[in-house]
Amino acid sequence: ATWTRGTGWHDAAVVPYGPLQLDPAAAVLHYAQEVFEGLKAYRHADGSVWTFRPRANAARMARSARRLALPELGEDAFLEAVTQLVRTDEAWVPSGGESSLYLRPFMVATEAFLGVRAAHEVKFLVIASPAGSYFPGGVKPVSIWLSQNYTRASLGGTGSAKCGGNYAASLVAQEEAGAHGCDQVCFLDAAEQRYVEELGGMNLYFVHDDGSIVTPELTGTILEGITRASIVELAADLGHEVRERRVSIDEWREGVASGRITEVFACGTAAAVTPVGKLVSADGELSHGTGQAGEVTLAIRERLLDIQYGRAEDTHGWLHRLV
Numbered sequence: 471a472t473w474t475r476g477t478g479w480h481d482a483a484v485v486p487y488g489p490l491q492l493d494p495a496a497a498v499l500h501y502a503q504e505v506f507e508g509l510k511a512y513r514h515a516d517g518s519v520w521t522f523r524p525r526a527n528a529a530r531m532a533r534s535a536r537r538l539a540l541p542e543l544g545e546d547a548f549l550e551a552v553t554q555l556v557r558t559d560e561a562w563v564p565s566g567g568e569s570s571l572y573l574r575p576f577m578v579a580t581e582a583f584l585g586v587r588a589a590h591e592v593k594f595l596v597i598a599s600p601a602g603s604y605f606p607g608g609v610k611p612v613s614i615w616l617s618q619n620y621t622r623a624s625l626g627g628t629g630s631a632k633c634g635g636n637y638a639a640s641l642v643a644q645e646e647a648g649a650h651g652c653d654q655v656c657f658l659d660a661a662e663q664r665y666v667e668e669l670g671g672m673n674l675y676f677v678h679d680d681g682s683i684v685t686p687e688l689t690g691t692i693l694e695g696i697t698r699a700s701i702v703e704l705a706a707d708l709g710h711e712v713r714e715r716r717v718s719i720d721e722w723r724e725g726v727a728s729g730r731i732t733e734v735f736a737c738g739t740a741a742a743v744t745p746v747g748k749l750v751s752a753d754g755e756l757s758h759g760t761g762q763a764g765e766v767t768l769a770i771r772e773r774l775l776d777i778q779y780g781r782a783e784d785t786h787g788w789l790h791r792l793v
């Protein structure tokens with residue numbers, strides 16, 4: 471669909487996949503006025519197709535759009551677009567294992583205008599791509615590079631918005647992680663370079679030896695992960711005390727070294743729940759546990775995937791039927 475200032479949203483349609491025509495002066499190409507979302511369609515054993523908390527994605531997209539001076543798309547319009555696309559492409563929703571159809575709604579400023587101001591023409595699109603299991607060979611812990619040269623977000627910035635610019639700014643740190651043999655990069659807060667924020671595309675959780683679990687609190691610089699929010703509730707269902715508070719990098723290191731932190735895991739739509747096996751930084755390497763996924767991590771992972779794939783009762787009312 472297209473949004474034009476004064477007219478609002480118009481021309482919604484499902485069209486065959488293909489290149490987008492953009493004017494070379496389109497605002498998004500110069501000023502990155504863009505936001506996006508990521509969610510999945512899951513096929514259940516009876517053939518039906520569902521998404522997980524799509525209204526949370528719609529609400530987050532509205533918050534991101536507001537921060538990027540983009541127009542708001544209503545939750546119902548967001549849901550309608552996703553529903554129509556999945557119904558059209560139903561054959562592409564895989565079944566079995568942990569495969570799914572990844573959905574990528576996004577909004578871009580298309581107005582051809584080189585002045586620096588909010589664009590008067592914007593497009594909203596949804597594309598889809600089948601996604602196989604994140605861990606085809608079984609769940610394996612990932613290694614994390616601690617970024618000490620770059621931060622991802624500062625107060626008053628766009629950290630809690632899902633906008634392309636945040637990811638553009640994080641790529642050099644992800645490259646650095648790769649150069650050090652790590653799978654993911656972890657960012658600290660920009661003000662003090664001391665508090666753990668999140669990974670390039672996932673939020674973090676720390677499991678303590680008393681059974682409590684801790685995740686960095688939302689300070690306006692962390693993406694409000696929908697998986698993160700769901701795990702706050704699922705972990706409580708499983709009997710864990712859940713705390714949202716600041717976690718310093720020293721607490722992480724000392725906690726793992728002393729055994730007070732027994733497991734660390736990351737979470738997000740793409741991988742659901744991923745154990746962390748190692749923290750690497752310029753100061754050296756810190757291995758976590760035995761190199762295998764921890765018990766609490768696996769239990770939370772299973773609980774979440776069982777709900778998403780319809781193998782467990784959806785006690786929180788998180789599933790939304792598409793087909």
Ligand code: PMP
Pocket residue numbers: 508668669670671672673693694695696697698737738739740
């Ligand atoms: N943090 C960042 C920076 C992300 O890109 C993502 C993926 N959207 C997440 C956290 C996890 O969010 P969600 O659980 O909504 O996928």
